[in-house]
Amino acid sequence: MLGFAERLVEAVKRAKTPLCVGIDPRWDQIPLVVRQPFGGAIPDSLEAVAFAYEIFCGRVLELVAGKVGVVKFQAAFFEQCGSSGFAALERLLNQSRALGLFTIQDGKRNDIASTATAYAEAAFGGPTFGGKRFGVDSIDAITVNPYLGTDAVEPFLQQARSYQGGIFILVRTSNPGAGLFQDLLCPEEKLYRHVAKMVESLNRGYLESCGYGDVGAVVGATYPAELAELRHLMPNTFFLVPGFGAQGASAGDLAGAFRQDGTGAVINSGRAITFAAKTDQCDWETQLELACEKAKGELAGVCAL
Amino acid sequence: MLGFAERLVEAVKRAKTPLCVGIDPRWDQIPLVVRQPFGGAIPDSLEAVAFAYEIFCGRVLELVAGKVGVVKFQAAFFEQCGSSGFAALERLLNQSRALGLFTIQDGKRNDIASTATAYAEAAFGGPTFGGKRFGVDSIDAITVNPYLGTDAVEPFLQQARSYQGGIFILVRTSNPGAGLFQDLLCPEEKLYRHVAKMVESLNRGYLESCGYGDVGAVVGATYPAELAELRHLMPNTFFLVPGFGAQGASAGDLAGAFRQDGTGAVINSGRAITFAAKTDQCDWETQLELACEKAKGELAGVCAL
Numbered sequence: 001m002l003g004f005a006e007r008l009v010e011a012v013k014r015a016k017t018p019l020c021v022g023i024d025p026r027w028d029q030i031p032l033v034v035r036q037p038f039g040g041a042i043p044d045s046l047e048a049v050a051f052a053y054e055i056f057c058g059r060v061l062e063l064v065a066g067k068v069g070v071v072k073f074q075a076a077f078f079e080q081c082g083s084s085g086f087a088a089l090e091r092l093l094n095q096s097r098a099l100g101l102f103t104i105q106d107g108k109r110n111d112i113a114s115t116a117t118a119y120a121e122a123a124f125g126g127p128t129f130g131g132k133r134f135g136v137d138s139i140d141a142i143t144v145n146p147y148l149g150t151d152a153v154e155p156f157l158q159q160a161r162s163y164q165g166g167i168f169i170l171v172r173t174s175n176p177g178a179g180l181f182q183d184l185l186c187p188e189e190k191l192y193r194h195v196a197k198m199v200e201s202l203n204r205g206y207l208e209s210c211g212y213g214d215v216g217a218v219v220g221a222t223y224p225a226e227l228a229e230l231r232h233l234m235p236n237t238f239f240l241v242p243g244f245g246a247q248g249a250s251a252g253d254l255a256g257a258f259r260q261d262g263t264g265a266v267i268n269s270g271r272a273i274t275f276a277a278k279t280d281q282c283d284w285e286t287q288l289e290l291a292c293e294k295a296k297g298e299l300a301g302v303c304a305l
Numbered sequence: 306m307l308g309f310a311e312r313l314v315e316a317v318k319r320a321k322t323p324l325c326v327g328i329d330p331r332w333d334q335i336p337l338v339v340r341q342p343f344g345g346a347i348p349d350s351l352e353a354v355a356f357a358y359e360i361f362c363g364r365v366l367e368l369v370a371g372k373v374g375v376v377k378f379q380a381a382f383f384e385q386c387g388s389s390g391f392a393a394l395e396r397l398l399n400q401s402r403a404l405g406l407f408t409i410q411d412g413k414r415n416d417i418a419s420t421a422t423a424y425a426e427a428a429f430g431g432p433t434f435g436g437k438r439f440g441v442d443s444i445d446a447i448t449v450n451p452y453l454g455t456d457a458v459e460p461f462l463q464q465a466r467s468y469q470g471g472i473f474i475l476v477r478t479s480n481p482g483a484g485l486f487q488d489l490l491c492p493e494e495k496l497y498r499h500v501a502k503m504v505e506s507l508n509r510g511y512l513e514s515c516g517y518g519d520v521g522a523v524v525g526a527t528y529p530a531e532l533a534e535l536r537h538l539m540p541n542t543f544f545l546v547p548g549f550g551a552q553g554a555s556a557g558d559l560a561g562a563f564r565q566d567g568t569g570a571v572i573n574s575g576r577a578i579t580f581a582a583k584t585d586q587c588d589w590e591t592q593l594e595l596a597c598e599k600a601k602g603e604l605a606g607v608c609a610l
Contacts, residue, residue, distance in 0.1 A: 024420070027434040042435035049434055076416055076423040080432045082441065083392035090388055110413050110450055111381055112480040115329070118381040127385045129332040129354055130347035136387065145415055147452040147475060151482030170452060175417040177456030184491035184499060191496065194489060 004166035005212035007140065008238055009263050011069030011102040016305050017296045018258070020070040020104070020240070022270025023060060023092070025053040025077050029275040031284040034059075050084035053077070057092050060274050063285055065099040067292050070266045072240070075107035094137045103139045104240065108170065110145035112152045120159035138163040143218055143240070145170050146195050150202075157202060157215060166214035171195050171230060174220025174243035192226070196233050203236045210263070212238045219257070221249035221267065228256025231264065239265035244295075245272030251298035262305035269295050309471035310517035312445065313543055314568050316374030316407040321610050322601045323563070325375040325409070325545070327575025328365065328397070330358040330382050334580040336589040339364075355389035358382070362397050365579050368590055370404040372597050375571045377545070380412035399442045408444045409545065413475060415450035417457045425464035443468040448523055448545070450475050451500050455507075462507060462520060471519035476500050476535060479525025479548035497531070501538050508541045515568070517543045524562070526554035526572065533561025536569065544570040549600075550577030556603040567610035574600050 002010065012018055027049055032040065034056045038048035061071065073096075078089035089105075096103040109119045121127040126136035144156050144167045156167050172182055172192045182192040196217065203213025219230050221243035231239070241257055243249040244267045257265035276291035277284035307315065317323055332354055337345065339361045343353035366376065378401075383394035401408040414424045426432040431441035449461050449472045461472050477487055477497045487497040501522065508518025524535050526548035536544070546562055548554040549572045562570035581596035582589035 026419075039435070042437045043439075046432070046439050046441075049432075049439075074416075074420060076414075076420045079427050080423040082427065083388050083395055086391040087388035108415050108450070109381075110415075111379075112478065114331075115379060115381045118385040122384050122387065127351070127354075130344075132347045134348075134351050134354075136351075145413070145450050145452050147450050147486060148478050148480060149482035149485035149487070151485075152478075152480055173417065173453050173457075175453060175457055177454035180454035180456075180503070181452060181496065181499060182454070184489075184496065186489035186496065187492035191486065191489065191491065194486060198485070 015069035116155035245269035320374035421460035473521035550574035
């Protein structure tokens, strides 16, 4: 089996686009025709919402599988539906991998020692109880929050590495208030640069032939200057870039994210693609495909793969 | 209904102890007599593990309900078992509240904008779809990671406040490598002090009659000097203190966590209490109760309630 970075580069090159489709289901934006069996405008139950999410997202995966190489699931929208949402997410992650999509779960988990390992086992390879491993289909990558330090990140990485997976560590996020702590001068360099250096150092000794390691970085598209700066600071780190599309960043903001060969970043867009149609439009699948092609076209202008 | 801080103070005073029992199930440490129906040393399935967790933790809740006022569930150990673990956690949280325990869910969640709201709705009040609220039993508090800044914390707080709940923000964690980022000088004050000031400012205007607000702080017991320092820096903030017991901090390390009246902190201890017995000992319930009383006794020496 290829390593983490090689699979990611291969997924991007095969699809000829750095676009990553964000799977962020929101009940009120799902086409009514999909919601109809589950209550229409007002759902029958939380289980009905979870089921609708599974049907909708499953169809989205089928529609984008030939067009992009990478998808990112936002765990929060499934957790919002309780355990039935969690069960739907498990099945969708399996479907995504079966469709050949490089599959990222965005949960921003973080904890220490064996607690971090518990989270990591749920994503990679399955937990071990009584010396027996309960295999689950591994996903390709998860997102991890760095505030607790390297020793809290390492259990995630260790488990990921055992299954040719990887992690994306939050470095510079895309929200308006991202800089409150991330931009603090500590004491001469901003905090996010300290985090960036930790990420780059974790990749040392683990570079694959494509030139990247298995520790990626989340860097928001909404801050183009920082994005380009971090590309230089982190030559061996693959980026996961949120903020393109609904959050307001344009393709032009992304130019700094890539290496000259067009690799080095996947650009996430969720709502702008999956909810391209108005909820009462029955041709939502066509509109979703058009929105996906439009985003690919925009990115092709700044990323020559 | 009483406010968040008033309920927390009341729970601590009624039990006459700041002890919080950590509900952190680990298959290999659960008494064999409890595991027997689910496969014994090696579990039959992930569902069997989740069921054993539910039985064991449910009994732990019954045993400690008369002894302590507060419990903290570690989400990772339930997530480790997939959706069946998540379903077990949901039922246990309900049981905990029904037993009158102040109930904290430790998931260290973090995200931006409406994604943060999705997480928060799962904990407080239930989600709203199609204008209809799907009520779930609210818990009392969750833990939140601050790396993304105030605008990413606020959706959690807003939802918590709507249901008289609260949040505990990670300020200074208990792990050996906690200082890597948290102790960086930014540029004159350490990062964790900046986070502490954000927490304290979020409480401004929301102080309850007990003198605390609905935004708490996670501060590790393994760093006694910082604990005392933060008590002074954050006079209106209630602390959730991990690190006592299995992680190595002693009661003496905790003296700085409390106000003079003995309030101001709950001290978490998990494994040292719930897994006090060896796995082959049939009197595990007695040993658990003794360990709980022992911890209470130790804490009574540093906290006069």
